[in-house]
Amino acid sequence: GQQVMQIPQYQHVQEGEDFTTYCNSSTTLSNIQWYKQRPGGHPVFLIQLVKSGEVKKQKRLTFQFGEAKKNSSLHITATQTTDVGTYFCAVGGGSQGNLIFGKGTKLSVKP
Amino acid sequence: DAGITQSPRYKITETGRQVTLMCHQTWSHSYMFWYRQDLGHGLRLIYYSAAADITDKGEVPDGYVVSRSKTENFPLTLESATRSQTSVYFCASSETGGGSGANVLTFGAGSRLTVL
Known part of the structure; x- marks a missing residue:
C-alpha cells in the first residue's frame, strides 16, 4: 500500500534557528497534508498542498510540494518554543478516504 | 475541536477484558x-x-x-x-473522503489505554 517516508525523526534546535522536515513518496501523490501535534495533544491540520510545485506560507511556516508531486517539505523560519511538537505529513492511501501518515518529525526547541 | 469527543480519556484494564472506546461527532x-x-x-x-453501516x-x-x-458515533471495541x-x-472525522484531497481530518483529544 501507499507509504510515505518522513525525515528526520527528531530535530533539536536552538530557539531562532530554522527547521525543515521532509516527506518522500515512491509514487506520485494527488495531494499531501501536514498536521502538528503538540506534546500531550492531538494532531491538528495545518495545510494541504495539491498542485505541482505549490508553495504556501503561514507566517513563519513554508510548505512546498515537489514538481513531481512525490515529495514535500515544511520549513519553519526562526523557531520559537511554541513550535515544539511533532509534525506529520499525510497522504491519501486509498479510494475510500483514508489517510496514511508519515511517522512524524519531533521538534524540540531550546530557549 | 469540541465537535468530536472521545471517552474515556484514560482507561486502565487487564489482559483479556473487553474495552470500548467511544467517539462522537456533531458535524x-x-x-x-x-x-x-x-x-x-x-x-x-x-x-x-x-x-x-459501512466500515473497512x-x-x-x-x-x-x-x-x-449512527453517523455521529463510531465506537471501537x-x-x-x-x-x-x-x-x-x-478518533477522527472528515466531511468527505477519497484520494482527491478533500478529506481533512479533525481529531478528538485521544484515549490513553493501558492494558496490564
Missing part, C-alpha cells in the same frame, strides 16, 4: 476513523467508516471491532485486550 461528517499512536510508529489506521479495515485491524449504526494494545487511540 454529521460522513467519514470517521480510528488511529492508534505508538512511539516509533506514528499514527496507524485501525478502521474507518465512509458512512453509517485499515493497516492494523486485528483485535479490534467497530460499528457505525477491543474484544479481549492484550498488552500490545496499550496505546493512545485517536
Whole structure:
C-alpha cells in the first residue's frame, strides 16, 4: 500500500534557528497534508498542498510540494518554543478516504 | 475541536477484558476513523467508516471491532485486550473522503489505554 517516508525523526534546535522536515513518496501523490501535534495533544491540520510545485506560507511556516508531486517539505523560519511538537505529513492511501501518515518529525526547541 | 469527543480519556484494564472506546461527532461528517499512536510508529489506521453501516479495515485491524449504526458515533471495541494494545487511540472525522484531497481530518483529544 501507499507509504510515505518522513525525515528526520527528531530535530533539536536552538530557539531562532530554522527547521525543515521532509516527506518522500515512491509514487506520485494527488495531494499531501501536514498536521502538528503538540506534546500531550492531538494532531491538528495545518495545510494541504495539491498542485505541482505549490508553495504556501503561514507566517513563519513554508510548505512546498515537489514538481513531481512525490515529495514535500515544511520549513519553519526562526523557531520559537511554541513550535515544539511533532509534525506529520499525510497522504491519501486509498479510494475510500483514508489517510496514511508519515511517522512524524519531533521538534524540540531550546530557549 | 469540541465537535468530536472521545471517552474515556484514560482507561486502565487487564489482559483479556473487553474495552470500548467511544467517539462522537456533531458535524454529521460522513467519514470517521480510528488511529492508534505508538512511539516509533506514528499514527496507524485501525478502521474507518465512509458512512453509517459501512466500515473497512485499515493497516492494523486485528483485535479490534467497530460499528457505525449512527453517523455521529463510531465506537471501537477491543474484544479481549492484550498488552500490545496499550496505546493512545485517536478518533477522527472528515466531511468527505477519497484520494482527491478533500478529506481533512479533525481529531478528538485521544484515549490513553493501558492494558496490564
